[in-house]
Amino acid sequence: MSALEVHRKAILNCSFCPKLCRFACPVAEAEARETVTPWGLMVLVDDVRRGRRPVDSDAAEAWAHCTGCGRCTQVCKHDNPVFEVLKTARSLAVAAGVAPQAPQAWSLAPLAVAPGEPGGPVQVLVGRAAPEVIADTLAVLEAAGHHPLGPPALPLPPGWRRGAEVGAPLALPAGAFEGAHTLITLDAADAAALKQHPAARRAKVLHWVQAVEGRLPEPTAPVLSGDALYLDSCRLGRGLGVYDAPRRLLAALLGGQVREAIMHREEGGCCGAEAGYAALDHSGPGRVAQDAVADAPDLPVVIADPTCAAHLAPHTGRRVYPLARLLARALVARAPHPEKHLEEPVP
Numbered sequence: 644m645s646a647l648e649v650h651r652k653a654i655l656n657c658s659f660c661p662k663l664c665r666f667a668c669p670v671a672e673a674e675a676r677e678t679v680t681p682w683g684l685m686v687l688v689d690d691v692r693r694g695r696r697p698v699d700s701d702a703a704e705a706w707a708h709c710t711g712c713g714r715c716t717q718v719c720k721h722d723n724p725v726f727e728v729l730k731t732a733r734s735l736a737v738a739a740g741v742a743p744q745a746p747q748a749w750s751l752a753p754l755a756v757a758p759g760e761p762g763g764p765v766q767v768l769v770g771r772a773a774p775e776v777i778a779d780t781l782a783v784l785e786a787a788g789h790h791p792l793g794p795p796a797l798p799l800p801p802g803w804r805r806g807a808e809v810g811a812p813l814a815l816p817a818g819a820f821e822g823a824h825t826l827i828t829l830d831a832a833d834a835a836a837l838k839q840h841p842a843a844r845r846a847k848v849l850h851w852v853q854a855v856e857g858r859l860p861e862p863t864a865p866v867l868s869g870d871a872l873y874l875d876s877c878r879l880g881r882g883l884g885v886y887d888a889p890r891r892l893l894a895a896l897l898g899g900q901v902r903e904a905i906m907h908r909e910e911g912g913c914c915g916a917e918a919g920y921a922a923l924d925h926s927g928p929g930r931v932a933q934d935a936v937a938d939a940p941d942l943p944v945v946i947a948d949p950t951c952a953a954h955l956a957p958h959t960g961r962r963v964y965p966l967a968r969l970l971a972r973a974l975v976a977r978a979p980h981p982e983k984h985l986e987e988p989v990p
């Protein structure tokens with residue numbers, strides 16, 4: 644039986660649907676073509692499932708045009724798990740040797756954990772955030788009582804979680820987190836993947852915002868004098884259901900108000916950074932980022948996931964701040980990079 648048969652019902656739901664979620668897909672909207680709508684991607688999957696076409700490079704290239712943002716599933720009356728089906732389709736493309744190279748390379752770039760000591764009880768997966776954001780987040784975690792935290796030390800095998808998103812097998816050894824009771828990630832996508840991985844089943848997995856919420860002292864002065872726009876990352880919001888905690892943390896850092904994008908919380912958009920999509924040599928990922936803030940007031944943008952911040956900043960021209968950077972500035976007297984100023988929003 645084809646690996647796609649387990650998704651038969653979801654595939655058929657989409658194949659017979661009049662594209663009811665087309666408006667919700669940030670990639671379809673940005674690229675303005677039917678092939679990359681959730682419906683278009685799933686019809687390709689159905690053609691492969693029925694043996695009407697092979698798994699070829701054209702199908703694999705199309706399947707790479709999905710960020711896994713979950714907006715289609717969120718608006719679908721069937722809660723159809725489009726990205727789950729596409730991950731299976733992508734794995735068939737990898738097995739057939741026709742998957743596009745750039746997302747594969749993206750998935751294999753090194754990731755690292757930052758444990759107090761290898762095998763320690765609290766381990767932090769720093770992923771591929773910029774060194775300044777890693778230092779800021781570790782400092783905030785320490786201020787919240789998660790310590791001792793050392794410098795990034797223990798490299799994880801490549802492709803451990805993003806590999807699954809582009810169809811490659813997970814490469815995380817079963818004992819990777821032996822002895823850890825808490826695993827803290829900087830990116831929500833890493834937390835979501837860890838929650839499903841056998842190597843992490845004995846540990847509590849938290850996004851860093853969850854790990855610090857309610858454990859930090861009140862800032863004594865605003866870090867930004869006016870309003871700021873909080874953007875939900877799709878993986879932290881729809882993925883982990885974390886909406887209020889980052890807003891509360893940000894509100895305490897502002898002289899003004901937390902402002903919202905038109906599409907926010909459960910209906911929040913997507914920046915285009917995840918699931919290998921941003922690695923494609925294509926204008927779509929940049930346009931998705933621009934669309935994410937297009938209707939929003941011209942204010943500093945704050946987002947909790949460092950991968951999103953790093954993707955939004957160059958494509959939107961906005962001042963984009965990782966939330967951890969602002970928190971570190973406010974709360975940590977011994978900030979690890981005191982020479983870093985807020986005039987440098989994203990490293």
Ligand code: SF4
Nearest residue numbers: 656657660664719723
């Ligand atoms: S995800 Fe739902 S709304 Fe979107 S095409 Fe499939 S069945 Fe239709």
Ligand code: SF4
Nearest residue numbers: 668709710712713715
């Ligand atoms: S998960 Fe997001 S990017 Fe992928 S098809 Fe659905 S709406 Fe489009």
